[in-house]
Amino acid sequence: MSVLDSKVPKGPLDQKWTAHKNKINLVNPANKRKIDVIVVGTGLAGGAAAASLAELGYNVKTFCYQDSPRRAHSIAAQGGINASKNYQGDGDSNYRLFYDTVKGGDYRSREANVYRLAEVSGNIIDQCVAQGVPFAREYGGQLDNRSFGGVLVSRTFYAKGQTGQQLLLGAYSAMNRQINRGKITPYNRHEMLDLVLVGGKARGIIARDLVTGAIERHSAHAVVLASGGYGNVFFLSTNAMGSNVMAAWRAHRRGAYFANPCFTQIHPTCIPVSGDHQSKLTLMSESLRNDGRIWVPAKKEDADAIRAGKLKPTQIVEADRDYFLERRYPAFGNLVPRDVASRAAKERCDAGFGVNKTGEAVYLDFDAAIMRYGKEKALISGQKDASDIEVRVLGEAIIAAKYGNLFQMYEKIVDENPYKTPMMIYPAVHYTMGGLWVDYNLQTTIPGCFAAGEANFSDHGANRLGASALMQGLADGYFVLPSTVGDYLADDIATGTIPTDSPEFEAAEKEVTDRMAKMKAGKGLHSVDYYHKKLGKIMWNKCGMSRNEKELNEAIEEIAALRADFWENVKIPGDINTKNQELEKAGRVADFLELGELFAKDALTRNESCGGHFREEYQTPEGEALRDDENFKFVSAWEYKGAPKDAVLHKEELVYENIEVKTRSYK
């Protein structure tokens, strides 16, 4: 019997959440005023949770490393947010959204959590519209939708290519209302450095004021971690520069199990790496695959000529182009899920068909869409005999209205006009499905410590579908945590304020300051970035889009050696008791150096290919992922035991009662 209790309520799938909410404990309004909650991270999950918990009456403290909650990395999400509204009448339903998400996740997510996500998805849109989020609308004034990968309906709501920004500003506005009422105290430019347990329960955090360098103790009756994902373990990713695993990893070290660390999403449509100076990668929204067609030259000599700068993509005739996604996956074409699209691009590039100077890029071409939209626009505006040039102008205007900001962003980075020549794209690390293990209530294995959004593992299995991260973040924050945190806090109405002068806080603070002093005492041979880049190279080469036993074993050894080197030789300039960005980075990289090893260990343990985890030993003759449901239909939850190599595996067996577990096919 596993030590993991998922606490999934009994009863039919579509009634579990309602029944659960009807039975769980409530805290009366007068008592809520006596209870404090800490929320770490102010993205969609954290911002929404903070606003909702404060609105209910709890005293909330929020923490973010940015100078304002509005800058959390949810802001960079581009394409949209899914909801099973069925506004398009194309047959969508809660069940279909649930089904697509479980299938998209390659049957490695927890059924009941995913169904709840689908169930509350429609309400998220209502909520956001009520807050004044300016979603895209049709001429009749109704909300517009678009399609995303891995589904056959149009259920994605959007605000141009800035959906994450608009949803986050919505959550931030809800936070502002509570800050104005005095119910949220925001601690911006603060970083959580440790979780404090008192009597086995999460009762506070140790934080560092990033401006003054002061170490602070903050107590609460419950701690919500909504600190995002750990994609920056790869150094190069689409994450913000500051995105880090520290809050989650510190909780892991204090007893929270870390689930499925090897489930990482490599997003197919990112701007390719241009050189060694590269500091981060930029995503081009998946929504572009609605209208863009992905291809490489069909002939190797053409690919060679392009790489040598002797041929332009627009000079290659239709017959000499290989639209490889449309060829391999006729049913879903360019809209296959992200893991499938990424691997297919890598396969073509590895075979020598890549198109930029590094050979690691494929084309994303809008020419067909420009002409198609242009023709339609010409017809409805009465220009029956429009020339190709006129049609192109009309078509470009429509593409600009849909994706203008993305095209602009591309042009600024690459210095090429994507209206005139195809974009070049290549897969990049984007999202981490793994994270802190949580039960149905989003509580980790530490009582009183909850995890939400990308920081937890629960809803996306081994691969996340597009436009589902925003949905999950807001579902967790607005609708799940306000109920489940309350249920937990019902035992704390008579506890009173948690003192911060206890031995537990004392000890936690000492550990934090000792750790910083140790870092500062390094011999000063190499900068923090030197180590981060080295770690990133190991991760990308040996734990990236495809993995094998030999290289994973090598990665484990190399990361452990790099970690030892880091602690001995890292260089932290300046004073640690003041604003010090190098010290901030060092703390984050130190945790990545532990997580990376656990990541490799997890990938090595999972002898199957599923979703974003592709093990070369486990594939079909056609190169598709070969899942092993008999032996690996479980969540890996790792218990901390000192060095990552000593982590202990606990398994949560996944039970599918409402969906038939099948081989995922997008053909």
Add this chain to the structure above:
Amino acid sequence: MKLTLKIWRQDSANSKGKMQTYPIDGIEGDMSFLEMLDVLNEGLINKGETPVEFDHDCREGICGSCSLQINGEPHGPDRMVTTCQLHMRSFKDGDTIAIEPFRAKAFPVIKDLIVDRSAFDRIQQSGGYVSVNTSGNTLDANAIPINKQDADSAFAAAACIGCGACVAACKNASAMLFTSAKVSQYALLPQGQVEATERVENMVRQMDLEGFGNCTNTGACEIECPKGISLENIARLNREFLSANIKG
């Protein structure tokens, strides 16, 4: 590319700052401006000097963290981009580049090129929201039809990233473009109507309390805004403010 950088160095809010000169070599056109500063910092760290601190996070022009006054212009010479999207191909070999923090009384320097923009947060806290509970007990989203043009205009105003370039561009360090963008987003939507009067009054009051200067309609803010926030929003704020005063 070989460049000469003149960078504002200041230890803390209370210390005196000064411009310091750093020669730099090996810069490529494909580097972003911040990647160029990364190269500088790596060099400084290896030489045992203190790296230059600057705000940055998403590095794709959306979070609004990065700032910098580059050769006297917020976010540098290019239009419609933030500093993180500015590429070194905008400069040429041998150039001297002056890099300073955004300058405004309401944006005090924290360290080097980092300024405190929390005044913007407080303006939004004073009324930049619709007072609706987050419990989900609201109307169906499509029960509030919104004219596409209004929805698009509200979106255009809401696209503000809160970077503060408008303030840095303004000779009076006015925050009118920022504040008006937020007021406009709600003024254009039916959801924002109920609290329109208090919202504009409270946000303008807070803006004045923070020590931002007055708007004299020079339009420098609109030119430097990386998101193309329009001056029309300022006109709309003035209308909203006037009508609130008449009602009030």
